Amino acid sequence: MANGRSMQPITRKERDFARREQEILDAALSLFNNPSWEQVTVDQIAKEAEIGKGTVYKHFSSKDEIYACIALEFHERLLANFKMINHDQPVDQVMREVIRHSFTLYLDCQAHARVSLYCKRADYVERLSEVYQDKFDQVEKSFEASIGSILETGIEQGVIPKRPYHHLIIGLEATFEGAMSMIWNTDISCRSQLEQDEFITVISEYMVAGLMGLRA
Amino acid sequence: MANGRSMQPITRKERDFARREQEILDAALSLFNNPSWEQVTVDQIAKEAEIGKGTVYKHFSSKDEIYACIALEFHERLLANFKMINHDQPVDQVMREVIRHSFTLYLDCQAHARVSLYCKRADYVERLSEVYQDKFDQVEKSFEASIGSILETGIEQGVIPKRPYHHLIIGLEATFEGAMSMIWNTDISCRSQLEQDEFITVISEYMVAGLMGLRA
DNA sequence: CGAATTGTGTGACTATTGGTCATATTATGA
DNA sequence: TCATAATATGACCAATAGTCACACAATTCG
Numbered sequence: 001m002a003n004g005r006s007m008q009p010i011t012r013k014e015r016d017f018a019r020r021e022q023e024i025l026d027a028a029l030s031l032f033n034n035p036s037w038e039q040v041t042v043d044q045i046a047k048e049a050e051i052g053k054g055t056v057y058k059h060f061s062s063k064d065e066i067y068a069c070i071a072l073e074f075h076e077r078l079l080a081n082f083k084m085i086n087h088d089q090p091v092d093q094v095m096r097e098v099i100r101h102s103f104t105l106y107l108d109c110q111a112h113a114r115v116s117l118y119c120k121r122a123d124y125v126e127r128l129s130e131v132y133q134d135k136f137d138q139v140e141k142s143f144e145a146s147i148g149s150i151l152e153t154g155i156e157q158g159v160i161p162k163r164p165y166h167h168l169i170i171g172l173e174a175t176f177e178g179a180m181s182m183i184w185n186t187d188i189s190c191r192s193q194l195e196q197d198e199f200i201t202v203i204s205e206y207m208v209a210g211l212m213g214l215r216a
Numbered sequence: 217m218a219n220g221r222s223m224q225p226i227t228r229k230e231r232d233f234a235r236r237e238q239e240i241l242d243a244a245l246s247l248f249n250n251p252s253w254e255q256v257t258v259d260q261i262a263k264e265a266e267i268g269k270g271t272v273y274k275h276f277s278s279k280d281e282i283y284a285c286i287a288l289e290f291h292e293r294l295l296a297n298f299k300m301i302n303h304d305q306p307v308d309q310v311m312r313e314v315i316r317h318s319f320t321l322y323l324d325c326q327a328h329a330r331v332s333l334y335c336k337r338a339d340y341v342e343r344l345s346e347v348y349q350d351k352f353d354q355v356e357k358s359f360e361a362s363i364g365s366i367l368e369t370g371i372e373q374g375v376i377p378k379r380p381y382h383h384l385i386i387g388l389e390a391t392f393e394g395a396m397s398m399i400w401n402t403d404i405s406c407r408s409q410l411e412q413d414e415f416i417t418v419i420s421e422y423m424v425a426g427l428m429g430l431r432a
Numbered sequence: 433c434g435a436a437t438t439g440t441g442t443g444a445c446t447a448t449t450g451g452t453c454a455t456a457t458t459a460t461g462a
Numbered sequence: 463t464c465a466t467a468a469t470a471t472g473a474c475c476a477a478t479a480g481t482c483a484c485a486c487a488a489t490t491c492g
Contacts, residue, residue, distance in 0.1 A: 017469075035338035041449055052471040054452080063450065122251035122401045170398065170415060171391060171422030178394030182386065185338045199386060202379075206387030206426040213425025214418075229439075229488075236440095257478060268442040273480070 021059045024049045025073075028066055032111035035184060038118070064124065068132045071119040074112035075139045078105055082146050091154035092208065098147065099176070099204045106180050107196075114184065117177060144169075161216040171210050179203045237275045240265045241289075244282055248327035251400060254334070280340065284348045287335040290328035291355045294321055298362050307370035308424065314363065315392070315420045322396050323412075330400065333393060360385075377432040387426050395419045
């Protein structure tokens, strides 16, 4: 519940409660690690976490809220990865790093990433409480700030065409999310590691070409 | 059911049965025309078509099969649109037309298009009967043939970098599907027509730049 | 014509699952 | 030790995908 995630746990009881919450999320994530993750039931999550179903609802007001927590944590992780990039390289190199870090994290944390993508769907956002909608809006702004400053530097250096932020980002965002969907939608078992690396290499090259190739 | 869709209806009874099938699909499509289309129930579809729920299942073995029929019809429509394009123009212009036709059709037939996108999800395909999986594979091959021949012409003319078909198509496909998701995921009410046109124009420019910008 | 057969329509029924809640259990503190 | 409060729980409810026994209509056959 909201308090559990926003305040520091003090007493033993509160620590236990907070730990249980993480256990629920971990249980959920371990079950979400496959393409049919949407079929996972709250009961299964409870069983995996070795608690009763009612207990899950003591921590999260709905299944959707579990998704939201996972997505938000993932977005923070992605943002943290972006901040680790050396911003003193040439801007095109920085953007390549951004793309590479994104693919790497999405593939390393498939469960998180799948849930995050799901949480962008209009029907999901619609039924989400305002509190969480705001949190997602906040995350969106952080990304805009993070990538925006890189692109701005690029524009100043004349490496990136002089266009409003949204013109520059929408193509990259669309391609990235479409590409991840394609990777997940292709039966993993019939795709060799080499093929996947090749896929990502080609997509990345295309993304950079698309970005740089816009008319200034 | 399978026969209904593959043979010509002869008797009065068969014609009625076939018409009812189309009525069910039309009812479904009219209800699918909003972002929460996945919440539409079989009962609602039956009510909209003014029949009992059981009757729906006389025509389609599952809700998923309704989706499949809608998606397959849509893909045929898209292919037909591609065939209408004048292939004698310069190849880059043909590709721009392909992209434009795709966006136009996806926006004109949002219900069909949403369902089609849904039908690419791995978990959906997994639970689909082999018959329908094969049909989707067939459609995939048709698209590959259609676009592939355009790209090949482009390579011969030196307009498109000499790369295997998959290298050329994956970026376009990823961007297009990601872009449509973004359009649908953004609350329609808070997006003006102008913004949407601008979005598509920019994305199209980016797609062409990405395609042409690959190293030969 | 009437009976039999075949195909179609139907809604009550089942199974599953997200979410609720009264009750049981446990921890804390006087 | 007992009272109070916080937490855990699974029986329960509501919604919904899918089933099925039966009703009904049309077509065929005697």
